[in-house]
Amino acid sequence: MLLRSNFIASKNFLIALGMVSLALAGSAAPVFSQAATAIMANDEVATNAASTVITDGFRSAKFGMDAEAVRAAILTDFGIEDSDILAGENAVERTQILTVAVPNLILDGGTAQVSYVFGYESEKLIQVGATWSAKTDPAMTTKMLYDNGDVLRTYFMAEAYAPDSVRANVALPNGILMFRGADADDRATLLLLQGTFSTGEDGSNILTPASLDLLYSSDPNEPDIFSLPEGAF
Numbered sequence: 001m002l003l004r005s006n007f008i009a010s011k012n013f014l015i016a017l018g019m020v021s022l023a024l025a026g027s028a029a030p031v032f033s034q035a036a037t038a039i040m041a042n043d044e045v046a047t048n049a050a051s052t053v054i055t056d057g058f059r060s061a062k063f064g065m066d067a068e069a070v071r072a073a074i075l076t077d078f079g080i081e082d083s084d085i086l087a088g089e090n091a092v093e094r095t096q097i098l099t100v101a102v103p104n105l106i107l108d109g110g111t112a113q114v115s116y117v118f119g120y121e122s123e124k125l126i127q128v129g130a131t132w133s134a135k136t137d138p139a140m141t142t143k144m145l146y147d148n149g150d151v152l153r154t155y156f157m158a159e160a161y162a163p164d165s166v167r168a169n170v171a172l173p174n175g176i177l178m179f180r181g182a183d184a185d186d187r188a189t190l191l192l193l194q195g196t197f198s199t200g201e202d203g204s205n206i207l208t209p210a211s212l213d214l215l216y217s218s219d220p221n222e223p224d225i226f227s228l229p230e231g232a233f
Contacts, residue, residue: 051162055187055216058128061116063187063218065125070098070116078102094120094226105130109148111137119224126218133211145209149193152214153178156189176207188220 057063060073067087074085078100086099098116105112113136117127132148134140153168161181165188170177175194182188195209217223 051165051182051184052160053181053183055183055185055189057125058114058116058130058216061125061128063125066123067096067098067118070118070125074098074100074114074116090117090225092226093117093223095126095224096123101136102130106148106151108144109151110140110144120226122224124224126224128216130214131211135211142209145193145212149178149191149209149212152191152212156181156191161189162186171205175209182220186219186221188215188217190215190217190220 057065059077061070061077062073065073071082071085074080075082080100084100088097088099089095090097096118098118100114101111102114103111105114110132112130112132115129115131116125117129118124119126132140132145156179157166157168159181162184165180165182165186167177167180170180174196175192177190178193179191180188190213192213192215193207193209194211194213195207197205197207200206
């Protein structure tokens with residue numbers, strides 16, 4: 001099935017890059033809290049001695065694969081029918097996308113939408129994203145988003161990412177960069193809890209999350225997406 005659509009995870013690609021830029025630039029990180037759990041947005045930095053993690057895709061789908069190979073990987077990884085895979089494009093980035101709904105990508109974490117993005121020029125896999133929200137699962141709750149985020153952040157913090165690349169719990173204008181890390185080849189992993197902040201009775205910033213977004217990028221600094229040349233207008 002072919003859909004001309006800007007899928008959820010793909011739309012978050014440029015948002016994610018902007019968030020990373022803010023985080024690495026040392027943006028302000030105010031304290032925020034959730035009703036059940038108070039979290040300090042204190043820009044935690046991991047201290048692993050060296051990077052041994054390899055971010056080369058997601059499960060059987062590897063960066064550099066073409067769409068046919070990725071389709072085969074999706075079928076292997078999730079045991080679904082080929083008709084369950086939706087094909088589309090991002091009209092802004094001029095990238096092609098395959099998406100699939102995956103229940104329990106995290107145990108008891110609800111249904112996620114997993115998106116595979118293919119480069120504008122290369123037509124090879126450049127990014128994989130997973131999104132959890134009320135749009136991907138009407139039964140999704142705020143607690144599920146926080147719990148999924150905590151599970152993933154704990155997992156990534158235990159991995160050996162390049163020490164200078166790792167940031168966690170960085171408050172941003174529209175959410176929290178829960179984790180950012182890169183491997184030795186600068187391929188990035190990002191975990192973003194996005195939503196809106198309000199001020200609590202004690203003056204703290206309270207985040208009401210709308211989505212949790214996990215992204216793996218083969219080249220976050222120079223992604224293979226369409227852009228107008230400098231001076232074009």
